[in-house]
Structures are given as structure tokens and as C-alpha cells.
Amino acid sequence: MEDRDGFVLNCLEAPLDVDIKDGGRVVVLNTKNLPLVGEVGFGADLVQIDGHSMCSPGFSCDSALQVTYIVAGSGRVQVVGADGKRVLETHITAGFLFIVPRFFVVSKIADPEGMSWFSIVTTPDPIFTHLAGRTSVWKALSPEVLQAAFKVDLEVEESFRSKRTSDAIFFPPSN
Numbered sequence: 001m002e003d004r005d006g007f008v009l010n011c012l013e014a015p016l017d018v019d020i021k022d023g024g025r026v027v028v029l030n031t032k033n034l035p036l037v038g039e040v041g042f043g044a045d046l047v048q049i050d051g052h053s054m055c056s057p058g059f060s061c062d063s064a065l066q067v068t069y070i071v072a073g074s075g076r077v078q079v080v081g082a083d084g085k086r087v088l089e090t091h092i093t094a095g096f097l098f099i100v101p102r103f104f105v106v107s108k109i110a111d112p113e114g115m116s117w118f119s120i121v122t123t124p125d126p127i128f129t130h131l132a133g134r135t136s137v138w139k140a141l142s143p144e145v146l147q148a149a150f151k152v153d154l155e156v157e158e159s160f161r162s163k164r165t166s167d168a169i170f171f172p173p174s175n
Helices: 037-038 143-150 154-162
Strands: 018-022 023-029 043-049 054-062 066-079 085-094 097-101 105-121 128-130
Touching: 023 085, 085 105, 143 154
Parallel strands: none
Antiparallel strands: 018 023, 023 043, 043 105, 054 105, 054 128, 066 085, 066 097, 066 105
């Protein structure tokens, strides 16, 4: 057992980094829970989302690439480039693998049975930023900046900012 320490981590038994009721769960592999990833230069995460849940659109803000393998279940994935153009929008099932380039935004929505994926990230301590929810990057921008960026009036900006601000990175289906 002591020979495994620092070399092996059971993701299914590891403490969860995120756990949203009826939404999803995440275990991030980084230098804190698996020191060997620092030497290898890669991090990873195992994500499980429940049926009809959505993983908030997000991106790696430390310029990492993501290689994502769908372990179980199915759903939809959308990847959007920095210029706002969609580069991928498709239905995915277990066995699919796709790559998310640096600074591209990715979002996933699970089918009724849910979906699980494992992503390898090209940095040992990945940092992800999400475009919705409690940790949304939009919260860092002033209302004036958002109004100017989207060319909308104050009322539209307030409506935009007020949506889904208390959720974390997973949005359970609304009943």
C-alpha cells in the first residue's frame, strides 16, 4: 500500500471537489492529491453529471488543452472558439473522445441517463473559469462593460446578470 502513495488515486473514492445535488460531481487530479502529476505535467478530472443536467460553459484560463473521453452515458457537447464561432456541436456517447483547444469554451448537457467523462489537461494544476453560476467570470465585469460589450441597455444587462447566479458549475434540470 505504501508503494502506491502518490502514484495511485481511486477517483471513485476520492473526496469530491464539487458535489451539486441532482447536478453532478467532480474529482480533480492535481499536485495536491496526486503529486506525480507535477512531474508528468498533466492534470485531470473525472466528472459525472446527472440526467438532463448541464455543465456550465467554461474554459481553462491557464491555456491548457483538454482531451476528454466519455466514459459512460451520453449527451450533447458544444465547443466555441475565442471568436465566438461554434467549432463542434454534436451528440456524444460512451467511447467518444474530443479535444478542446486552448481558451475555447466547452459545455455539455446529459441525456436522461446522465454522462461521465474523464479529461486530461495539459497542466498539473488546472484552473477553469465558467461563464455562468456562482463563480462566473461575468461577475468580475462592471455593468457598463457588459452593456458596451453586448450593445444592450441596462435592463437587458441586469436580466442577463441575474440568471443562474447562485448555482455552481452544474445546473440540475428545473422541475
